[in-house]
Amino acid sequence: GEWEDVLWLLNESEQSKVKLDTVAYHAAVRACEKSGMWEMSLQFLSMMSWSRLETDRGTFQSAVSSCEKAGEWEKALVIFGDMEGNSVEVSTIMLNAAINAFNKGSHWAEALQLFGVMARKRVELDTVAFNAAISTCKYSSDWGQALQLFSAMTQSMAEPSTITFNSLINACEKNAEWEMALQFLIATSQSQLELDTITFNAVISACEKQSVWDKALQLLSSMVLSIAEMNAITYNTAVSACGKGGEWENAVLVFGLMMKNAVKFDLITFNSTISACEKRGEWEKALGLLSLMAQTKVVADSVTCGAAISACEKGEKLAAASRLCGCAD
DSSP states (O other): OHHHHHHHHHHHHHHTTOOOOHHHHHHHHHHHHHHTOHHHHHHHHHHHHHTTOOOOHHHHHHHHHHHHHTTOHHHHHHHHHHHHHTTOOOOHHHHHHHHHHHHHTTOHHHHHHHHHHHHHTTOOOOHHHHHHHHHHHHHHTOHHHHHHHHHHHHTSSOOOOHHHHHHHHHHHHHTTOHHHHHHHHHHHHHTTOOOOHHHHHHHHHHHHHTTOHHHHHHHHHHHHHSSOOOOHHHHHHHHHHHHHTTOHHHHHHHHHHHHHTTOOOOHHHHHHHHHHHHHTTOHHHHHHHHHHHHHTTOOOOHHHHHHHHHHHHTTTOHHHHHHHHTOOO
16 A cells, blocks of 8 residues: 555665655655554654654644544644644644544534634634534534524635535534524525435424424425435434324324335334324224334333333223233233
8 A cells, every 4th residue: 555655665764874854754644644544644743853854734734634534533633732833834624623633522612612713813714614613513512603603604705515504403403493403404405405314304303302293294295305315213203203292193104104115113113103102092003013013023122111001001901011012010
């Protein structure tokens, strides 16, 4: 590979006592980044320091990216700090890598702080930079900050992407702000951007958190007309939304659509549907779903048993539920 060739060259130069220059080391660090050899990239940085060679922006950038990609966020941030200490101008690529490194270390406040500092230093902020910062808000559940960043993005030269809107919707979903999440879904469509499965699932989840089952079903219908693929998460969330809204018939209907479209259902699917039936005392449906679980070899858990038994209490079918669940009477 490329990095092996570079290592051979470095070894040859060392044996022949020929001093390597900045260009050679930069090529070595760059090769390590491409090959995922983050430890080697750090060694080359140290060798440059020992040789009293000036480390340029490109070399620092490759080293930061190498560590960030490997999940070595602490190392990436140390290099980023060294770079600033050496008065090396920060590039957008390095900023993005540093913010992603903070995110991987769950240091969301620091990521946003760094973004703010770089903005004040007038570092060019592109779509990737804004996406990384907005994504930070998704992790920290700070949807207000996400809105502020989006506002700043619309006033900059950066163009929002599907990732931008997905991160905004996810930030809203974490805070159950279903109306705002729906607004962003509409904005995504109006921007002629692709509405993908992640987009729809996040909005449906926001609706589910507030038991807004009718909107969840509308979104499910909209997915049929789009190119977004409905997966198990889509159906499970829609079923749960119906259950929370006391709409057991709609929950069963969504379950049926899942079967019709050959989407593999799991324990979450059954538990959500049985729980929806339990809320209305639909013990026959609950028992039917338990029977189907046995046929499809999905193992019931305590949630399944509890919901089924609760539904069956009203129909004096407690023994049947306990037997199917494998629970004690």
